[in-house]
Amino acid sequence: MKFRIKQLLVCTFFIIAISCKKEAKEIVITANNYHNAVDQLTAVMVHDIFPPPVASRIFAYSNIAAYEVMCQESSEYKTLANQVTELKPVPKAGNKENINFKLAALVAYLDVGKELIFSEDRIITYRDSLYNSWENLDKDTFEASKNHGLLIAKHIxxxxxxxxxxxxxxxxKFTVNSEDPSRWQPTPPDYMDGIEPHWNKIRPFVIDSASQFIPEEHPKFSLEKDSDFYNELLEVYNVGKEIKKGGDGSEEIAIAQFWDCNPYVSTHKGHLMFATKKITPGAHWMGICKIVCKKDQANFEKSIYAYTKTSMAIADGFISAWDEKYRSNLIRPETLINQYVDENWTPLLQTPPFPEYTSAHSVISGAAAISLASIFGDNFSFDDDTELVYGLPVRHFSSFSQASNEAAISRLYGGIHYRTATQTGLTQGRNLGKFVVEHLDMEVNN
Known part of the structure; x- marks a missing residue:
């Protein structure tokens, strides 16, 4: 009798255990979870006011961490180890059956991103809210997945x-040469030092070196009335005056403001000074990546692939652009126009604090467009609502190349670049983007 009771108790225990196991709900991670994580990191970078090159580094490393977790389970994507400069193979999962690789990818993304920003508490709060929701669903899977994500994050x-x-x-700091009239000078209203003058020393991701894509030289500096350089200077001045006549309804003004992407705009009114914080150029293209992934109904894996590939092209684009900026060290239009043409002229956009040539926004827009086109095709139309949060309307684009063309010309409309800087920068970025696309072997069936 006792034996039968003992058997009955054992059977009852297993039935209860199996029932409890069945009641543990599966942790479901979608592409939207990843989009939300990217948005969260972007918001923190806006809050912390990271300059564009630094922001691009944060995006690239965080996405790579998630990608390396994701491709351990994927049959469609290959590791970046031994493809991206100095990246060694990441640790493999011991028991794949216990790991939700999508969850682990999000853990890796947030853990790496947290280490690269200032306001860690904001990412921690967001991360912990996710942890609590996941842990309540399936504690064993959550713990195994979290630990694996953190392991990959440490490797990255x-x-x-x-x-x-x-x-x-x-x-x-960068030393200003005030004796040479062609050299960059700090610009109004804050006359800040040139930011990140040593960014060309940052290790690139895919390109061979910072100097691999040196652009053609800008027209030789000259204040002679018939010189190519002076004609470009006058073009900036005249375009600025002309588009302001059209008022706020001007299409050129709309384009300039839409692609401004200045993370820190300082406004001075008498004794009052305040700043407006916005996304960087790289963050704008990350926003476009999200828009395109959603329209394409890209799954979790393809979305991470798109973010990772594009963010590396952008990051290398900034390294290339900054290398040229501090080599050519060219003066901004605003400085020369105020000195030699019209002391009261102001550009539509605030001139950012670093040398003029080439236009970095043009470079990274060209690179990002090539990367996205390699995934979705260039003739992919989309409605860009990235700037809605800053009160700017949606703009429609029929292709990535059209968007990059508009981003480039916006710098001339804004009064912060000469035409050559925008055109040459766009070519520089597209050449760099093609190199990145051709040298990365990320897709299994590619």
Whole structure:
């Protein structure tokens, strides 16, 4: 009798255990979860006011961390190890059956992103809210997935530590040459030092070196009335005056404001000074990536692939553009126009604090467009609502190349670049983007 009771108790225990296991709901992770994580990191970068090159580094590393987790389970995508500069193979999962790789990818993304921004508490709060929701569904899967995500994140963070970023934090400030009229000078209203003068020393992701895509030289500096350079200077002045006549309804003004993407715009009114914080150019293209992924109904894996490939092209684009900026060290139109043409003239957009040539926004827009076109096709139309949060209307584009063309010309309309900087920058970025696309082997069936 006792034996039968013992058997009955054992059977009852297993039935209860199996029932409890069945009641543990599966953790479902979708592409929208990843889009939301990217948006969250972007919002923190806006809050922390990261300059465009630094922001591009944060996006690239965070996406790579998620990608490396994702492709361990995927049959469609290959690891970036031994493809991206100095990235060694990441640790493999011990028991794949216990791991939700999508969850682990999000964990890796947030953990790496958290390490690269200032306001860690904002990411931690967001992360913990996700942790609580996941843990309540399936604790065993959550713990195994989280631990694997953190393991990959540590591997990526160890790699990040060798990219020379920390070393550039202690390098000297950029020295302004006030004796040479062609050289960059700090611009109104804050006359800030040139930012990130040593960014060309940051380790690239795919390109061979910062100087691999040196653009053609800008027209030789000259203030002679018939010189090519002076004609470009007058074009900036005249275009600025002309589009302001059209008022706020001007299409050129709309284009300039839409692609401004200045993370810190300082406004001075008498004794009052306040700043407006916005997304960077790279963040705008990450926003476009989200829009396109959603329209394409891209799944979790394809979305991470698109973000990762594009963010690396953008990051290398900034390294290339910054290399040229501090090599050519060209003066901005605003400075020369105020000195030699019209002391009261102001550009439509606030001139950012670094040398003029080439236009970095043009470079990274060209690179991002090539990357996205390689995934979705160039003739992919989309409605760009990235700037709605800043009170700017949606703009429609029939292709990525059209969007990059508009981003480039916006710098001339805004009064912050000469035409050559926008056109040459766009070519520079497209050439770089093609190199990235051709040298990355990320798709299994490619």
């Amino acid at each position: 963070k160890d790699w990040i530590a060798t990219d020379n970023y920390k070393e550039t934090r202690t390098m000297p």
